[in-house]
Amino acid sequence: MMALGFFNTYSRALEEFSPRDPPNVSIYTCGPTVYSNAHIGNFRAYIFEDLLQRHLETRGFKVHRVMNITDVDDKTIRGAREAKISLTDFTEPFKRRFFEDLETLRIKPANEYPGATEPRYLARMIEMIAELIKSDLAYQAEDKSVYFRINKFPNYGKLAHLNLEELRPTGRVRSDEYEKENIGDFALWKAWDEADGEVAWDSPWGRGRPGWHIECSAMATTLLGDQLDIHCGGVDNIFPHHEAEIAQSEGVTGKKFVRYWMHCAHLLVDNQKMSKSLGNFYTLRDVIAKGYSGREVRYALLRVHYRAPLNFTFEGMEESRQALARINKWLERLRETSGSASPEEQRAPVPNNDFQQALDDDLNISGALGVLFESIRETNRAMDANELGPAAAKAWLQWWDGINQVLALDAAETLALPPEIEALAEARRLARLAKNWQKSDELRKDLNARGWEVRDTKDGQKITRRVGPEP
Ligand code: AMP
Ligand code: ZN
Numbered sequence: 001m002m003a004l005g006f007f008n009t010y011s012r013a014l015e016e017f018s019p020r021d022p023p024n025v026s027i028y029t030c031g032p033t034v035y036s037n038a039h040i041g042n043f044r045a046y047i048f049e050d051l052l053q054r055h056l057e058t059r060g061f062k063v064h065r066v067m068n069i070t071d072v073d074d075k076t077i078r079g080a081r082e083a084k085i086s087l088t089d090f091t092e093p094f095k096r097r098f099f100e101d102l103e104t105l106r107i108k109p110a111n112e113y114p115g116a117t118e119p120r121y122l123a124r125m126i127e128m129i130a131e132l133i134k135s136d137l138a139y140q141a142e143d144k145s146v147y148f149r150i151n152k153f154p155n156y157g158k159l160a161h162l163n164l165e166e167l168r169p170t171g172r173v174r175s176d177e178y179e180k181e182n183i184g185d186f187a188l189w190k191a192w193d194e195a196d197g198e199v200a201w202d203s204p205w206g207r208g209r210p211g212w213h214i215e216c217s218a219m220a221t222t223l224l225g226d227q228l229d230i231h232c233g234g235v236d237n238i239f240p241h242h243e244a245e246i247a248q249s250e251g252v253t254g255k256k257f258v259r260y261w262m263h264c265a266h267l268l269v270d271n272q273k274m275s276k277s278l279g280n281f282y283t284l285r286d287v288i289a290k291g292y293s294g295r296e297v298r299y300a301l302l303r304v305h306y307r308a309p310l311n312f313t314f315e316g317m318e319e320s321r322q323a324l325a326r327i328n329k330w331l332e333r334l335r336e337t338s339g340s341a342s343p344e345e346q347r348a349p350v351p352n353n354d355f356q357q358a359l360d361d362d363l364n365i366s367g368a369l370g371v372l373f374e375s376i377r378e379t380n381r382a383m384d385a386n387e388l389g390p391a392a393a394k395a396w397l398q399w400w401d402g403i404n405q406v407l408a409l410d411a412a413e414t415l416a417l418p419p420e421i422e423a424l425a426e427a428r429r430l431a432r433l434a435k436n437w438q439k440s441d442e443l444r445k446d447l448n449a450r451g452w453e454v455r456d457t458k459d460g461q462k463i464t465r466r467v468g469p470e471p
Helices: 040-058 074-083 087-104 119-134 212-224 235-253 284-289 294-302 314-338 354-360 365-384 390-407 419-433 437-449
Strands: 005-008 013-016 024-029 062-067 138-140 146-148 185-191 208-210 228-234 258-264 267-269 452-457 460-465
Touching (some): 024 040, 024 212, 040 062, 040 228, 040 267, 040 284, 040 294, 040 354, 074 087, 119 185, 119 212, 119 235, 146 235, 208 212, 212 228, 212 235, 228 235, 284 294, 294 314, 314 365, 314 390, 354 390, 365 390, 419 437, 419 452, 419 460
Parallel strands (some): 024 062, 024 228
Antiparallel strands (some): 138 146, 452 460
16 A cells, blocks of 8 residues: 555646655645635645645654745736725734634645745746747737637646647637636736736736736745645636646746645535635525534534545534534543553553554545544443443543644634623523522523523533434
């Protein structure tokens, strides 16, 4: 069996992973376009990338990850124009909320978050476009915009597995996103037009702005060099975005741009892609407002293999809640059992690394979670039969610590209660102080009805979210 392997979109095959300069691994991930709050479909992509990074790290690799922020493109410009504010004023709050959401979902921060409008990247874009013109891979058209000449780049279409002869590229495309049927020379630099308003920079080809694709090529090569180990995104990025990134980057450097292309399948709603344009999306904030925690959303988005479509439902959220409750109870039990371990007993070996081995196989998370729940079942059975000693319980806790490096699903939730629950809890605390037991009981019932459990302990009342029966 292969030690560690990933499915490479470029070859459409599972390949053994071997980075250029081990143990270092460079990863570039296309980040959000900050024209609205990211939806949980977007976060499925970022959680898959987080799983990838964390697993590589447990396997001893040193990951350097860059995630760009697309802060100028067709969509952000339209948004700013409609809101009648500057582009930066428009994108800033979405950027801030995006970082908050990453934290809620326990996604490890990237090493860098370059923004397309930063001067050093704009300079690099212009430099790359000039190179491409010099080698005849790009040209300025009558509309003053600069386009990439796709029939001069023999590898064009290799990533998306396009048959250019069948598709017969015709004409040029100025917009950032288009279908395979509209294939053509794509825009590197878009000459200013009225719709751009104040959004424009000077270039050797006149005032204008970069196309979305050249932004990523410039940011990636500036920060990670000409050759990257891994480039990720959702499957919708394959064409035209990543196809264009290859053409631009390799057109300039003459070197293979990316060793492993990894793409996650979409998050679906009623079996359709969750997307802004279809209007069938939930933001993370929408789901949190329904009473779910970041940890629960993380689990729900993580639990299905990244290359399999995942249909989002609130039943799925409930299942996730129950799975996590199960983990919580198991950990509590292990902690109780391990409590009396004597120092020499504490040296029991960590049970196995089946979890990590499952992930070695193209991040097979369902297999890995299968290992976790099977282990929970077995150790629970052993604890029921009084057959699991303190040292073994301790070893299982260590085992959990190991896999939790990847899962990031520990219960330590510093989650604030929703405001209305906080208010009821506070009212109940005051009622108890005043020894108004009737009111305290009513408030407990109210909290129960809203799905919250109240326990009175010697340290005061504890409010937890009520969980369903164990599966
Ligand atoms: P965008 O902000 O549209 O550029 O998308 C940011 C990232 O989210 C890209 O990597 C997309 O491929 C990914 N993405 C968008 N919609 C979905 C979805 N429904 N499921 C999974 N990933 C998605
Ligand atoms: Zn990109």
